[in-house]
Amino acid sequence: MKPNLQSSRAGWLSPGNIARWVAIGFALLWSLAPIYWMLSTSFKTELEAARLDPTLWPEAPTIANYSGLMGTSLPFVSFFVNTVMSCLLTAIVCVVIATPAAYALSRARFRLAGTVGYAILSFRMLPMVVVLAPLYLLLLNAKLLDSGTGLVVGFTTFGLPFAVWMLKSFVDAVPIEVEEAARVDGYPRWQILLKVVVPLIMPGILTTGTFVFMEAWNNLIYPLTFITTIEKQTLPAALVLTFTGQFKTDWGGMMAAATITTLPLMIAFFAVQRSMVRGLTSGAVAGA
């Protein structure tokens, strides 16, 4: 920890410090007030949530909004399962395909590595919506439209290039000397990768997988486009689609559904928060 005059005990109540605390207080209020509002509304009755003079705290707290999600005409449980499954599968597929590629791009120094690496990176920046129409036709012809598999294919378009670059930064951090012994003993590359490198970058693999999972979880446009049967829909798309129907005025129910949609992402986020900075900066930066 760097020594800081401002945070020393003597200057605790200096004007500068008070201003600093007020600013931090405002920042906390700004960040948390909307989240509090979501939680608080999710425990309100439909009537209370629609009141013209909103109540800060639910007058008659109820869990009806949550239990309502279980037993309504809408299959919320299957929305949840669909989302978890498709995002998890995307994360696994991307990491499994990307790990060897990341390893090869990190270890090979031939000219092609740079070109291939940048080609993959530029795919990362591709606007999703540009490939939407052709991807739709591709899935249509492959009979994968309106299926979880089709969704995973869609999510892979942005998950895979991202995973390759992020994993490459983790492989880059593994000193080449670690592999030398195995190399001398004549082990082939894929065995070195599996037995030496993969165990070392396991935290990186988990972080990368979580990131891909989070990005897929956030994706709205692919499920909205590729899934046509409501039972097969993901949570984000289901929120959008049902809002025009069931939740049109039922903000309490809406916020309960929103809370359920947020929880898994929040858990994933805080699980990888520590390695996030490194993954994001080096994954994006330690390129050439």
Added chain:
Amino acid sequence: MAAETTTTEVRVRSRARHEPWLDRMVLPTLVVMAVVVGYPIVYTIALSVQNYNLLDFRPAAYVGAANYTKLAGDPIFWGSLANTAIYTFGSVGVSALLGLALALLMENLGGARFRAIRALLLTPWAVPFVVVAFLFRYMYLQNGGVINAVLLSTGIIDAPVPWLNSSTLALPAVMVANVWAMAPFFFLLLSAALSAIPNEVIESARVDRAGTWGMIWHIKLPFLRNPLLISSLLMVISNFNDFAKIWAMTQGGPGYSTSTLVVYVYRLAFERFEFGYASAVGVIWLTMLMVLAWIYMRVLRMESR
């Protein structure tokens, strides 16, 4: 063994050439990318010169540059392009400033209590985009929305404001929600960059009696320049692609006042099924994004040098 481990460029290069395994390891990625990204791009370009409409029973015909000339005179396209620029650069700029201010505020505050505050400040970023959209949509309600209620009771406004139903206020309102969700990203990255400034630099500046502002302006900001640039570019690219927030809040409306290029392409393709025309918009947009991506990579190369 010394010769084996001292990896000069020449040695590695000649060794890599004899390692088919390294090539094969990249192959699955390349094949998948070729199918799910490469092929759709080529297909988009091909579609953009046809009058392909999914609802039309006649087979698509080659129409040359017709889609592109139509696009040049399409006011909704130009409006969406302007909205995309305002939405992206506006939100990213404000978020970067807020994140920077937060990072400076929270600098050097250690201990469990501050770790908790730090984590709380990061939470908006962990809220799914769709949820951000609906949450703000609820708070923005003209009647019964909490934002109007607070502003009315403090006397800042006299009558409820129709935030999302006004063609002038809707875009700024969506941007506020976007900034709320994005600022923590800058806070996180800039905090990391701040803590990476070598202690000696800070110390010698302190010996030179640099004030708080002088320290920020002359010492810290130069160190933050590249992280700020890279994270801004990353967010610019991701905001260009933002669909969830705008779609779930306004669907591009009222009228086309919050329509960005993503929303417009989506509407063209999946409400009017004009795949040909939608592809032409996509190709133009792709070209612009590739320019940005090129700038991004130039910055990366500068950074890694």
